[in-house]
Amino acid sequence: MDIDLSFVWAGIIAFAVLAYVVLDGFDLGTGIVFPFFRQRRDRDVMTNSIAPVWDGNETWLVLGGGGLMAVFPLAYAIIMPALYMPIILMLVSLIFRGVAFEFRWRTHHESHLWDFGFWIGSSVAALMQGIALGALVQGITVEGRQYAGGWWDWLTPFSIMTGVAVLIGYALLGVTWLNLKTSGEIQARSAKLARPLSLGLLALIGAVSLWTPFINEIYFERWFGWPTAFFSSLVPLMLALCAFLLWHGLTHGKHLQPFLSALGLFVLSFVGLGISFYPYMIPGVLTIRDAAAPASSLKFLLVGAVVLVPMILAYTAYAYWVFRGKIDPQEGYH
């Protein structure tokens, strides 16, 4: 019974992280592309498009972190010190990003400074999340129940590449979100920006995918060994489909299709990571089962999660529905 629960929880935590990535991804992406929209009113519309939902989106990050501590405390205790600097820099960046939503309205003279904070906060947070991911994929040195590596282990060419990939990917989510939620000039410019971003992201997904199997033979075995290769080959095929739909949507002036396709790219990349990691929590070092908290912890929180996560999804969906449709800059937000 223990075994089942730890895998159930791995699924729930993975879902929380994925939910965070796709939801806060377009929030952060909106900030990342701020420099391409210089007009004050354009930036107002952009922040207004995410103001009612960003806080809920970011809560998935708290669930990812808090949940990891609750049900995989050993993994949490090893990963956090290993990724010390990227995590700290991400948290500080999220502070700048989060307060800028409110602060930019509270001042005449300094509002451009908070816009800058919004941009740099969004960008560095995205970069650090990608670097943290890359560092985890590369592997973590562990002795006993503790991290035993150095303080700069996380900084490698591979982790920088994954950092840039997430930065570009979030930017793509951001512009396709703006393409969906805005009209006129902002939408046109977003759609235009989406093309080079799409090409950049696809190139980086390709590069990371080709590099990963050679980092650790576990990954190689998983992707090219039989019979898992049959299933894992589905991922690249579906990625290609998403890429086609993304490009088709952008070249045919669609509003929703590019956003959904970009989300699809993220979901599939995430599934690809899951294939590489399984059954490990920390590649090659700590399995899901070994990282899990005692059964009494898993059971206690699972009872709540089974009831509460569907409720959360329901009222989150309601909130999105309330604020559905295009934002009309002329009439404000009625």
Added chain:
Amino acid sequence: MTFLGFDAEMLARMQFAFTVSFHFLFPAFSIGTASYLAVLNALWLWKRDEAYLKLFEYWKTIFAVTFAMGVVSGIVMSYQFGTNWSAFSDKAGPVIGPLMGYEVLTAFFLEAGFLGIALFGRKRVGDTAHMVAVAMVAIGTLISATWITAANSWMHTPAGFGVDANDVFVPQDWWKIIFNPSFPYRMTHTVMAAFLTTAFAVGAVGALHLLKDRTNRQARIMFSMAMWMAAIVTPIQIFVGDLHGLNTLEHQPAKIAAMEGHYETHKNGAPLVLFGIPDDEAETTRYAVEVPKLGSLILTHELNGEIKGLKEWPRDQRPPALMPFITFRIMVGLGFLMLGVGLWSLWARWKGTLYDTPWLHRVAVAMGGSGFVAVLAGWYTTEVGRQPWTVYGHLRTAESLSPVSAPAVGTSLLIFIAVYFVVFGVGVYYLLKLMRRSPTPLDADQELDAGPIRTAGIMPGAAQDHPIGGRHGH
């Protein structure tokens, strides 16, 4: 390895104390403000008196800024357990983690999910659904306070667990873990403290505007509501605080000894040390001003009750006495000042001069930040008093630390200090600016009232350049 003369453990403690202190200020205010907004909105719907709607809109903006700062400073906390206190997370995570997991699932999502509708959605969803959203945010803050004080209380009075071969705390009885011995007292004391913090902040804003114009209707309403809270809740809070102290005497007597500045055990009635300077090295409280027997009377409700002194415990199991001794006196002193303001307001109300007593208003303005100071002082008392343990009696602070080096913790501490002072310093400045606005809308100084989609008729982009009259046109 050290950093600026501090070892990694001390730096990690400083970092946690620094970040949690900043963080705690925002929920301490937003818990009360969320409930206040729910009451104001309900009064508006019930009485259809525009004054309540204006007050709701006024405090809504202040709440939004506070809440944003609470959210971003809170995310730091949920990761800091791992970055700096990974050994604690590994061992206590199975107990503390699920409690915080429930806080996220039952509270954080609820607040965040309905916040957008509560702030921006009145016109989109209608009055009823909007009221539900406002209530959900308020309930969310209270649920959050419940879980986090349960987790914190367990660290003070751990119960319902076993320990496995890896020294990991294994939960055995969740009921006992949540309803651990200090939880009911700590939660009640903390939530009431949050309400009083808001009451005195609201009272100060009301008083400030009464001093400018004593006929200002909105200012009168908020001042009156705040003074009712001060008069009614403060005495209850003092009573609850006393119960909490008795509970601490039962479960953490060393903390009480530190708070009271007692090094020697008093078998025949302990004095109350009013002032003094506890000296842990010399094991004595210098310059002590004492009232004989009163300490025992307060703590044991008997003149000759026994109070243990710090010398009962080996040195490596004693909390440092100076900090809890001082912060406890600050908290209690402010509590009685609050009581004084509450009683004064009752007297003025009875005489019919509540809105015409400038000195009461001036004192209320001066007391505007008293709740924040008291909350932090009380927090330091209990947390420093828990030392040298993270899980009282079971896991030492020194054994809770991550395998971090001092320079890494020191660097991140400096980053946090710089960022927090800039970001939250400016944030507090904006809050004070918002509180200086007259609560009568359509004044010229209200032009910054707009914000991210404040719903009613703002044109984003124009919001900063022109005072927009139609904003409140309902």
